[in-house]
Amino acid sequence: MGQSEDRSEIAFFDVETTVPTRPGQGFTIIEFGAILVCPRKLEELESYSTLVRPAHLSLISSLSVRCNGITRDAVISAPSFLEIADRVYDILQGRIWAGHNIIKFDCARIRDAFADIGRPAPEPKGMIDSLALLTQRFGRRAGDMKMATLATYFGLGQQTHRSLDDVRMNLEVLKYCATVLFLESSLPNVLTTNSWVSPNAITRSRSNWKSSPEAAGTNRNTSSSNLSSGNAITSSSKDQGEAIDMAEPSSTSRPETFNMTQLRHEIPAECHQPNVSMEEKSISESSEIPSSTAVYEGCDSSTVFLGPDAVFIPSISASLVPLYRGTQRIKLLHKDIALQLCCHHLKVRFGINARFTDNAGRPRLNFVVDVPQSLSRVLDSCDDIARKFYLDCGGNSDWRPLVTRKDGYVNYPTVRLHILTAVCGQIAIYATEIYQKECSGSVQRRAFSKFDASELMSLFPKGTFVDAFFSLESYDYQQSAGLRLVAKKLIIHS
Numbered sequence: 001m002g003q004s005e006d007r008s009e010i011a012f013f014d015v016e017t018t019v020p021t022r023p024g025q026g027f028t029i030i031e032f033g034a035i036l037v038c039p040r041k042l043e044e045l046e047s048y049s050t051l052v053r054p055a056h057l058s059l060i061s062s063l064s065v066r067c068n069g070i071t072r073d074a075v076i077s078a079p080s081f082l083e084i085a086d087r088v089y090d091i092l093q094g095r096i097w098a099g100h101n102i103i104k105f106d107c108a109r110i111r112d113a114f115a116d117i118g119r120p121a122p123e124p125k126g127m128i129d130s131l132a133l134l135t136q137r138f139g140r141r142a143g144d145m146k147m148a149t150l151a152t153y154f155g156l157g158q159q160t161h162r163s164l165d166d167v168r169m170n171l172e173v174l175k176y177c178a179t180v181l182f183l184e185s186s187l188p189n190v191l192t193t194n195s196w197v198s199p200n201a202i203t204r205s206r207s208n209w210k211s212s213p214e215a216a217g218t219n220r221n222t223s224s225s226n227l228s229s230g231n232a233i234t235s236s237s238k239d240q241g242e243a244i245d246m247a248e249p250s251s252t253s254r255p256e257t258f259n260m261t262q263l264r265h266e267i268p269a270e271c272h273q274p275n276v277s278m279e280e281k282s283i284s285e286s287s288e289i290p291s292s293t294a295v296y297e298g299c300d301s302s303t304v305f306l307g308p309d310a311v312f313i314p315s316i317s318a319s320l321v322p323l324y325r326g327t328q329r330i331k332l333l334h335k336d337i338a339l340q341l342c343c344h345h346l347k348v349r350f351g352i353n354a355r356f357t358d359n360a361g362r363p364r365l366n367f368v369v370d371v372p373q374s375l376s377r378v379l380d381s382c383d384d385i386a387r388k389f390y391l392d393c394g395g396n397s398d399w400r401p402l403v404t405r406k407d408g409y410v411n412y413p414t415v416r417l418h419i420l421t422a423v424c425g426q427i428a429i430y431a432t433e434i435y436q437k438e439c440s441g442s443v444q445r446r447a448f449s450k451f452d453a454s455e456l457m458s459l460f461p462k463g464t465f466v467d468a469f470f471s472l473e474s475y476d477y478q479q480s481a482g483l484r485l486v487a488k489k490l491i492i493h494s
Contacts, residue, residue: 019061033050035171151173317332402472
């Protein structure tokens with residue numbers, strides 16, 4: 001993989017790692033695989049794969065072997081990362097990076113590995129994360145969006161969990177998804193019908209169309225150095241973390257076309273702007289925006305969140321948008337733009353309660369806040385519009401009010417805010433961006449190295465004030481339908 005003048009190839013890559021078995025222990029790369037792909041023809045130009053010997057063989061535990069099949073004996077004669085660093089740098093530097101869940105996992109492992117040997121890490125000129133992209137563009141029709149599930153959906157065989165195999169499978173999945181989206185956009189009235197379906201209904205395989213529960217979700221040997229397009233190797237324990245918490249539906253509808261030029265905009269802003277101080281500055285500034293309107297600096301910096309005073313009730317409407325294979329879900333619009341709201345200084349009435357868990361045994365991440373009358377008025381209107389539209393579409397489940405008004409609290413309406421998660425092995429990543437605002441006014445993003453319900457619970461005690469940026473998502477599960485509020489960003493006031 002020699003240097004290219006314009007370095008226009010897309011570098012699809014994947015790493016296999018050890019699995020941490022004790023607190024404070026990180027991931028260590030034990031396999032790297034990549035292919036260079038022509039962006040015009042999507043053909044494989046070159047490939048490279050190698051096992052990597054960790055500093056200590058004891059890092060490869062039995063749990064690690066169960067994840068990817070790479071044993072201590074397999075890597076004992078493999079090169080160290082220091083020995084392959086030049087090759088890895090040449091492959092990745094200045095190219096568009098692509099892979100499945102690379103933003104949260106693989107990219108971080110590459111940077112850590114270069115930091116460990118005291119060398120600067122390569123930098124991409126663009127990024128394509130197929131997990132975020134396909135979850136947003138392809139929807140949940142293929143289930144939990146793990147690579148193995150996507151491969152089963154398209155009949156591509158089983159995932160081997162070896163780097164180069166997974167890279168090639170990733171590319172094939174993208175081709176299949178792009179083809180389906182192209183066909184659907186060509187004949188939208190034929191391939192998409194007006195049938196209602198719960199946004200939580202997901203497909204396990206082509207032959208299994210069962211819906212998942214409301215809170216389902218969060219749950220070999222290779223040559224040491226190959227330069228041929230026929231080599232195969234895989235992904236790591238990260239693959240356990242590709243599932244986005246299915247307790248909440250996706251907040252973004254599928255667009256009509258699969259535009260490769262727009263892929264870079266589908267990933268979180270911090271991946272393009274590694275300068276944390278700049279990110280904190282933008283968040284600090286946005287947190288001071290009046291409640292009438294605000295801009296969410298997240299996955300799409302153009303996403304506008306309206307304060308309740310900026311919402312014109314007669315301009316709210318409901319429509320059906322494609323979900324998967326001829327099914328649709330309700331989406332609320334404001335002046336023909338997806339309605340998303342923000343509200344400052346919401347007071348926490350009930351924090352996160354660990355008694356209620358999802359199917360994986362983890363606490364359901366939601367908390368209750370008091371809402372001002374201005375926001376309550378908007379949410380009540382949204383609820384009425386969505387409920388009427390739901391009934392007109394033939395829905396027959398009991399509609400649950402979005403705003404709760406219990407006896408004795410008539411003048412104190414409350415709503416529940418849901419926090420999204422993504423899971424990587426034993427580590428959970430909170431997909432909702434969580435920030436903390438100090439008394440000085442500075443705002444910093446909270447970093448979570450693992451799923452720790454007690455830590456998260458401690459952030460939202462009763463009486464805490466939060467600024468919330470959220471979307472309104474419809475659901476229909478076990479004869480119970482309604483709207484839920486999905487937090488995209490939360491700013492906690494110290």
